[in-house]
Structure formats: C-alpha cells, structure tokens
Amino acid sequence: MLQVNTWIVRGSFALCMVLFGFAPQQVALAKVENDTVYLGAAISLTGKYSTNGAHTQRGYDLAIEQINAAGGVSVDGKSYQLAIQYYDDESTPARGAQLAERLIQQDGVTFILGPYSSGLTRAMAPIVEKYGIPMVEANGASISLFQEGYKYLFAVLSTTEQYLQGAVALAAETADDGEGLRIALAMENDPFSQDVRTGVISDAERYGMTVVIDDKLPPELNDMSATLAKVRALRPDLLVVSGHAKGAALAIRQLADGRINVPMLALTHCDAAQIIEKFGEKAEYALCASQWAPELTYSDELFGSARDFATLFEATYDYAPPYQSAESAAAVMVFADAFERADTFETGAVRDALAATDLSTFYGQIDFDDAGRNIAKPMVLYQVQEGEFRVVYPAEFAEAPFLHPTPRWSDR
Amino acid sequence: MLENLQLLFDYPFLGGDLIANGLMIGAIFALAAFGMALVWGVLGIINIAQGELVMLGGFVAITAAQLGVPALATIPVAAAVLFIIGWGLYRIVIFRVVDRDLFVSLLATFGLSIVLQQLSNEVFGADVQTLETGLGTLFLFDGQIVLPEIKLVACGTAMIVGIALWIFLKRARLGQAIRATSQNARAARILGIDTDRVYAATFALNAALCGAAGSLVAMAWTIHPYIGLPYTVRSFLVVVVAGIGNIAAVIFAGLGLGAMENLAGFILGSEYQIAFVFVLMVVILVVRNLLLRRKRDYLK
Numbered sequence: 001m002l003q004v005n006t007w008i009v010r011g012s013f014a015l016c017m018v019l020f021g022f023a024p025q026q027v028a029l030a031k032v033e034n035d036t037v038y039l040g041a042a043i044s045l046t047g048k049y050s051t052n053g054a055h056t057q058r059g060y061d062l063a064i065e066q067i068n069a070a071g072g073v074s075v076d077g078k079s080y081q082l083a084i085q086y087y088d089d090e091s092t093p094a095r096g097a098q099l100a101e102r103l104i105q106q107d108g109v110t111f112i113l114g115p116y117s118s119g120l121t122r123a124m125a126p127i128v129e130k131y132g133i134p135m136v137e138a139n140g141a142s143i144s145l146f147q148e149g150y151k152y153l154f155a156v157l158s159t160t161e162q163y164l165q166g167a168v169a170l171a172a173e174t175a176d177d178g179e180g181l182r183i184a185l186a187m188e189n190d191p192f193s194q195d196v197r198t199g200v201i202s203d204a205e206r207y208g209m210t211v212v213i214d215d216k217l218p219p220e221l222n223d224m225s226a227t228l229a230k231v232r233a234l235r236p237d238l239l240v241v242s243g244h245a246k247g248a249a250l251a252i253r254q255l256a257d258g259r260i261n262v263p264m265l266a267l268t269h270c271d272a273a274q275i276i277e278k279f280g281e282k283a284e285y286a287l288c289a290s291q292w293a294p295e296l297t298y299s300d301e302l303f304g305s306a307r308d309f310a311t312l313f314e315a316t317y318d319y320a321p322p323y324q325s326a327e328s329a330a331a332v333m334v335f336a337d338a339f340e341r342a343d344t345f346e347t348g349a350v351r352d353a354l355a356a357t358d359l360s361t362f363y364g365q366i367d368f369d370d371a372g373r374n375i376a377k378p379m380v381l382y383q384v385q386e387g388e389f390r391v392v393y394p395a396e397f398a399e400a401p402f403l404h405p406t407p408r409w410s411d412r
Numbered sequence: 413m414l415e416n417l418q419l420l421f422d423y424p425f426l427g428g429d430l431i432a433n434g435l436m437i438g439a440i441f442a443l444a445a446f447g448m449a450l451v452w453g454v455l456g457i458i459n460i461a462q463g464e465l466v467m468l469g470g471f472v473a474i475t476a477a478q479l480g481v482p483a484l485a486t487i488p489v490a491a492a493v494l495f496i497i498g499w500g501l502y503r504i505v506i507f508r509v510v511d512r513d514l515f516v517s518l519l520a521t522f523g524l525s526i527v528l529q530q531l532s533n534e535v536f537g538a539d540v541q542t543l544e545t546g547l548g549t550l551f552l553f554d555g556q557i558v559l560p561e562i563k564l565v566a567c568g569t570a571m572i573v574g575i576a577l578w579i580f581l582k583r584a585r586l587g588q589a590i591r592a593t594s595q596n597a598r599a600a601r602i603l604g605i606d607t608d609r610v611y612a613a614t615f616a617l618n619a620a621l622c623g624a625a626g627s628l629v630a631m632a633w634t635i636h637p638y639i640g641l642p643y644t645v646r647s648f649l650v651v652v653v654a655g656i657g658n659i660a661a662v663i664f665a666g667l668g669l670g671a672m673e674n675l676a677g678f679i680l681g682s683e684y685q686i687a688f689v690f691v692l693m694v695v696i697l698v699v700r701n702l703l704l705r706r707k708r709d710y711l712k
Contacts, residue, residue, distance in 0.1 A: 047533065051539050052538075218685060230419065232426075253542060254633075258558050259549050279544075
C-alpha cells in the first residue's frame, strides 16, 4: 500500500513538473495597466547596431502612435491603447537574451517585438519559446531562425536567401535564360551573408549559370583588392557582394578606384552604406536588395499607401524611412490585428491568431507559413539611376527599366 | 586554391597588381606599427588600443573635411588632433601602468580600446563613413597594373614619416631623450631627463602616427567605430617581426606583410587571409629563433 502511495505521489509530481514546469505556459496574463497593453522590446540603442536600432524603434513608435490615434485595439468589446516597454540590448546577443528574460519574468510582458539583427533574434527566440510568449520580429532575416521549429516566432520580412535572388533572375533575363552566365560571389563569412550566398547559388544552378569566384570575406573586412583582382581577370557577368554596409561601401569604392568593369553589380545594405550620398556617380547602375520601397503599390487603412507612410515618417523624424523602419511598423500592426482577431490577450489565443494572419499592409501582404516566415511579400531590387534608387524588380512594381550592361569606366 | 594559382599563371600581370596593391596596404600598417614599436620600446607597453587610435584618426579626418579642410590636408590635421588626444590619454590612463606588469598594461589598453569604440559610436555614429579625395587612378604597364593614387599617397606618407621619425630620433633633443629613456629609464632620470614627459611625448607621437594612418584609411577604404582590431593585429605582427628598435625594419616588415597578405588572400581565399598572417608570424619567429641559436652556439 505504501509503495502504491509512493508511486502515486511520484507520478503526480512528475505530471505537475510536466504541466507547470517544463511545458510552455499556455495561459499568461498580459501586462495591462489603465487600459494600456504593454509590448516588450529589447533593441540596440547603443553599440554597433545603434543606427539600425534607432530605425527599428522609430518604426515601432510610429505604428503605436497611429494605432492609438485611431482608437487603439478593440478586445472583448473594450478599447485598449498600446505601449512598448523598451530596453537597450547594447548590440550584444547575451544582453538581448537577459533582457528577454527580464521583460517576461520581471516586467510581466507577454508580447515581444523583435530586436535588430538575426544574431540578436537568435539569442532571444529560445527564451520566448521557453515561456510560450509570442514574438513578432521585423529585423531577423536569417533562414536558420526558421529551421528550429519555433512556434512563437513570427517574422514579417523576407528571409535572407531571397535577398539577391532577384539579381540572378534579372541576369537571366539579359541572356538566353542565363545559361552559361558567369557569376562572382564576394560574401562576408557571417550567417547573414552566407544565407544570401546559398540563395544566389541555388538559383544560379537552376538557371545553368557558373559560379567562377566564390570568396568568403572576413568579418573584419577592410580591403577587397584580392577578390577584385580575380574579378578583373575573370570578367564575370554578375558580381554579387554581401558584407553589410562596409561591404557595399568598399565594393563601390574599390571597383571605381581600380576601374574594374562589371556588367552587373548586386549588393545588400546599399541604403545603410549611403552609396549615393557618399560615392555619387561611382554608385550608378548598382543593384541593391531591399525589403520595401516607398514606390510600391501596397496600402492599408492605418497608414494609407507605402508613399503615405514614407511622407508621415519623414515629417515625424526628418529623414526618409529606411526599410528597417517600415518593417518594424508592420510588426506592430501584425500584433494589433492578432489581438483584435483573438479578441483576448491570452497568449495562446494570440499566438494562434498570429499564425492565421493574412493582413494587407503598406509594407506588403503578411501571411506566415508553419515556420513563422512571411511568405507573401517579395524582395525588391533598386538600381541606382541618375543619383536615385529606382525599383527595377519585380516587374509588377518596376518604376524604371533595368539598365544593362553597366557602361565601361572609360565610357562613363 | 589550384585554380587561383592557375589564374596567376594565365594572367601574369595579376601577381604584379596584387603585390603593388599589397605594398600600399602594408604602408599603412607600417605607419601604425612605427607608433606601436615606439610605445613598446620606450614605455614597455603593448598598446591594444592602437587600432582605435587609427579609427579616431579617420573620424577626425572626416570631421575636418566636413568643416572644409581639403581631403589631403586632413592627414596633418588628424595627426595634430590625435597628438593632443594621445597626450591626454597618457595623462589620464597610461602613466598609471608604465612601470607595472605587462599584463596590467594589456588590460588597461584593452579597456581603453572598448571605451574609445563606444565613445566614437556615440559621437560619430555606427555608420560606415568614407572620405572622398577626388584623386584618380594610375595605370602602369599598359593598364596591366592599376593603382589608385590615394594608395600611392599612403605609401609616400609612410616613407616620409619613417625617414622623418628616424632623423627625429637621431638628431632632435627630444628624440635623443626618447632613445636614452628606452635604453635605461633610471639612468636617463639620473642624467636629468624628465622621463614622465618623454613617456607622454612618445605616446602622443604614437597617437599622431595612428592619426595620419587613420585619415589615409578613411580616404582609401572605410571607417567605422569597430574597425580598429585589424590594425592592432597587423601593427603587433609587424613589430614582432621587425623588432622594436629598427624603423627601417618596420617599413620593410609592413610592406612585406601587406604584399604577402594580399597574395595569400588571392591564392588561399579571403577567409584564410588572417590565418595566413598568423601562420607567417609563427614561421618567422621559429626561423629567427633557429638563426639566433646558431649565433649563440657560435658565441659559446
């Protein structure tokens, strides 16, 4: 009898551990004070991502302001205002993870907006998953984030492998479906750029193109002359460079200084590198990947069109919105939409509502697949034409024809 | 790797181009390494914040250019401003660690490097910045070798500064005091040399050299608050290879390192460029040790 009792006690204890200890908490009370619902965000206000951290925060703030001005979110017949509790993650993943714990455990926040960068998102994702707290992020594009089976992570942006696939497609259009075109890759040796590389290579193979240069640039990159010497010798049809802002700046500067002719150059992070402002004519004809552009024809009821968002943002913050701000604003809109559809702030229900999102926004259509990625919005490609970024891809959004090939330096 | 070697054979001009560009990169390493050699030799400090001084020089040059100083004139401006900053850093931090254990000075300068990074991030922002010179490109051997003129300016500056430094240390009163202090600080003090002032001047001179290097980096490449480490590593390597009392050796080691690094980056792939630098350092140290041993055996 005693033995049976012991088993019952042990069994009940194990069951309790499973139910309350290790399993994600399905029911958590949202942080609501005076009819204001708090979202939490740890973003990079200092450290190496501080510029993009500021873009992220402004996107979040502008969306919150607009939503509140329009009456807030209506849940269970009552209107609630939204607010964000911010922390500075100092651009370090370890700090980001600590702050996610703090937001959830100490501050009682039950909805998290993502940080800036894939690295920080990767640090925070396991924490929100552990507590069963939904996180909608707008600045972690690495495909590897969505291969972990996370159930509480949702991303409004296109994932990394899609960044420069458009450039490969455009190159293919220039010559007999791309068969036999030669591609050179100069990609930083970090998770982001290597994901971009994977996407480009898989598409290049599909079109029957050959990769003639495949260099991995060191993260502490300060010179590209060894790679560019190869480009000068092998004369590829397309040069693809991904190395954050410093990679874009170095590529433009060193290609021009070395008078190296490339028929087509595709980059990431052109706007962060300010290639037009800094390099002027040297940047002409470069193709740049972007998550969003004010020229796109998307619209919603809150902000109006993509152009309206850009105008409002510029009037508020005195500079044109980078795509990081647009996608961050969209992340807040996704939460607001999920609250209203779930009609409760109970985290499990909000999570399910998020998973069922199908929302039209100024930033593009948002529809998550099972892994939490937004699969409804394509990447766009700008080309620098006469000192301006002009959308040239995809065709339905193109505001100018793609200029190809880039003239030789001697003719410019 | 083999296909890269094949490329070098197929396009013989490439080797020349890589070496020429590498030499120019090496000149900037040499400039930063002069200062590290001085500080190491005189104060007995390995300055981990060396790259951050280069980075600060770059930002000072960009700021000066925004205020209307012509691009090339920012080189002396950055050097002068960094001289003052270097003097200040000595008076605030460095003088406390001069006679201490090497480990203490490593930690102190490491801390200094983090402070300088974060301060620059606050003041100048985290963005990548550049400085346009309007200089053109030089085509040699019928366009086979292409050299941006700014890199030639960098190389020329390094040479001139190297020679000037050598003359300064040989002839100038302060230069002689610096040499005396580095040979025996105690004896120098007994003979009436204000060694504290010599230390301050040496560290400030180091900062000025880094400032000049930084403005060249901003003109030839890019600057952002976290760019310091490669310059610290390279100048450390150059000094380890060249020794701390030989300016000519620093120039040759700097130029050689730049050229070999560029060639290695081409042949092995950019991802192995830094690994190559460190393997090279180990090889040079081992070979030098063997040669020295032979000399020691002979002396026995």
